[in-house]
Amino acid sequence: MxxxxxxxxxxxxxxxxxxxxxxxxxxxxxxxxxxxxxxxxxxxxEEKAGDYAAALERLRKIYHTSIKPMEQAYKYNELRQxxxxxxxxxxxxxxxxxxxxxxxxxxxxxxxxxxxxxxxxxxxxxxxxxxxxxxxxxxxxxxxxxxxxxxxxxxxxxxxxxxxxxxxxxxxxxxxxxxxxxxxxxxxxxxxxxxxxxxxxxxxxxxxxxxxxxxxxxxxxxxxxxxxxxxxxxxxxxxxxxxxxxxxxxxxxxxxxxxxxxxxxxxxxxxxxxxxxxxxxxxNRMENKIAFIRQHGIRVRIHGLLVDRYVQTFKEKMSFFSDPELVFKEIVDDPDKFYIFKSILAKTNVSKFDLPNRDAYRDFFGINPVTNFKPLAAQCSYMGGCLLDKIEKAITNELPALLSSINSGKQPGLSSCEATGCGEKPKNRYRKN
Missing domain, CATH: 3.40.50.300 (P-loop containing nucleotide triphosphate hydrolases)
Structure with a gap:
């Protein structure tokens, strides 16, 4: 390609x-x-077409196995409309x-x-x-x-x-x-x-x-x-x-x-x-593609964490006598009252500058009922693992490693971790141990 x-x-x-x-x-x-x-x-x-094709195939595999599943599970593309x-x-x-x-x-x-x-x-x-x-x-x-x-x-x-x-x-x-x-x-x-x-x-x-x-x-x-x-x-x-x-x-x-x-x-x-x-x-198109996929993966991860938080809050506030529509309308209309966004900042390494607009989720849940989504804790399987684990591994390990491998033959400069900020795995205190 x-x-x-x-x-x-x-x-x-x-x-x-x-x-x-x-x-x-x-x-x-x-x-x-x-x-x-x-x-x-x-x-x-002359270009080394073989090296480029191999790196591109590896990038595709990381995207399809580690990022796309969460993207589809939480309908990220509908947030981007x-x-x-x-x-x-x-x-x-x-x-x-x-x-x-x-x-x-x-x-x-x-x-x-x-x-x-x-x-x-x-x-x-x-x-x-x-x-x-x-x-x-x-x-x-x-x-x-x-x-x-x-x-x-x-x-x-x-x-x-x-x-x-x-x-x-x-x-x-x-x-x-x-x-x-x-x-x-x-x-x-x-x-x-x-x-x-x-x-x-x-x-x-x-x-x-x-x-x-x-x-x-x-x-x-x-x-x-x-x-x-x-x-x-x-x-x-x-x-x-x-x-x-x-x-x-x-x-x-x-x-x-x-x-x-x-x-x-x-x-x-x-x-x-x-x-x-x-x-x-x-x-540098391969480096650019890796950087973009990593950036995309970070946004998908944040979206998954936010939807999960909305789902959890809805379940906590529901009772036998509650009206589901009224309960969720209150949550969507005033997410700060329920610490939706603040909890993500407090319990993960997400930057406040990366958080989506709150109004976007009012529109998002307007066409996607909250009951359509499972919490992140339920998005795991014995063979496939957990969606959150896979996307975090892609962001912190697999994509930086791929970038490092294609940069290894180039002039000395910033290492992949210095350029992308990989290093240690981000702490996610939101997930139950």
Whole structure:
């Protein structure tokens, strides 16, 4: 499996024509020097495909045996549902740019039917979506290492039209599988509003993988470009709730020469920086996948502990004469009264900054009755062990060990435990001994 780069609101980054031809813009005839691309991306370097495949298979096994069971038992994916109304797309297709022996297009229905392409799960979104999915194969060295996915762009302040398929669910499917996410802006059509806010809400938890691109920068004079850059940075700051904001790359990402009287050297350096960033992500994609699965496992564990606490509290408060709905409504409406979240912090090593929003559980239990869930103590079997034990072993031992094994041949640096904070097993005083 190759790395995946998701391109939001853009068409075919680094794959020639961009959007100018579709929009009727005049195409320059002079191509600029692009020799730095192969050098920066190290396309001549051979990869150890066998080592990568073995590590990926081990990662899959850890996920399916140690994390997914708790994820399914406590319906973690339903907690993650995003209440987002989709934005109006500027292009109608999801375009997947991938490696092939020759240049050709592949229809979405063919991609989904071919299990070797890893797109068969997309069938669940229906035939209307598959008609909006297209693959483009190219015999390019870069595409042996990474697959690009171009999502339909969005335009603010447009009336939402029915697309016939779950647009946001499809976007989330690709987001969950992306190693790097580019969100691309046109400086002449800078629209930052509610729909973009909803997009970043959908990218929550993926902030470290987001890169912002201010494209077509040579269309503006230097002073105007500085003003647009500042406005974009200011507008995005409240949308991306992280200490260090994502990197913003400013250039003109197509193969034609820059417009006259523009910052040519600056734009080229920005493009090289982006390519170096992309190359770094490609080379470290296994480390990134392990880190993400570990982060995901921590969130699933916290969710399991919280659901377990809700279940236990409900059972403690119920009596023969109690109304189950009224009892649980009181618990869900005011979890602090029953120390739901505080007990998790007191009895486990969970950070208060990792706790989900309390309101999310009101919605979660609104569609999932508390009686549908077993307590963690009952989620054990003689052959399979306990869900909590398995997920904690994955987080504290198996995933850090896998990371250490693939890093063993690299330059000295932080050890896996120093980088991931493994070390001793976290104390879980919540579990009965």
């Amino acid at each position: 190759k790395g995946t780069v998701l391109i939001c609101c853009f068409l075919s980054l680094l794959i020639l024509q961009a959007t100018a031809e579709e929009e009727g813009e005049e195409i320059p005839s002079v191509l600029r020097d692009r020799s730095h691309i192969d050098e920066t991306l190290r396309l001549a370097t 995003h209440e987002i109304s989709g934005a109006e797309p500027t292009t109608s297709e999801f375009t997947v740019i991938m490696h092939g022996e020759k240049i050709r297009s592949v229809e979405g229905i063919v991609m989904a039917a071919d299990s070797s392409r890893s797109f068969s799960p997309l069938e669940k979104f229906g035939q209307n979506f598959l008609e909006k999915l297209i693959g483009i194969e190219m015999p390019h060295k870069l595409l042996e290492r990474v697959t690009f996915v171009d999502t339909p762009g969005i335009i603010e302040n447009r009336k939402q039209q029915e697309r016939g398929y779950p647009f946001n669910d499809v976007c989330q499917w690709f987001i969950d599988r992306a190693d790097l996410i580019f969100v691309v802006f046109d400086p002449t059509k800078l629209d930052v509003g509610l729909e973009l806010e909803m997009l970043f809400r959908q990218l929550k938890g993926r902030e470290s993988q987001i890169r912002i691109i201010l494209n077509k920068a040579d269309n503006l004079a230097t002073q105007d470009l500085m003003r647009v850059y500042g406005a974009l940075f200011w507008s995005l700051a409240p949308l991306i709730n992280v200490t260090e904001p994502p990197r913003v790359y400013v250039s003109s990402f197509w193969p034609y020469d820059y417009a006259p009287d523009t910052s040519r050297e600056l734009f080229k350096r920005e493009e090289i920086s982006l390519l170096e960033d992309l190359n770094q992500v490609i080379e």
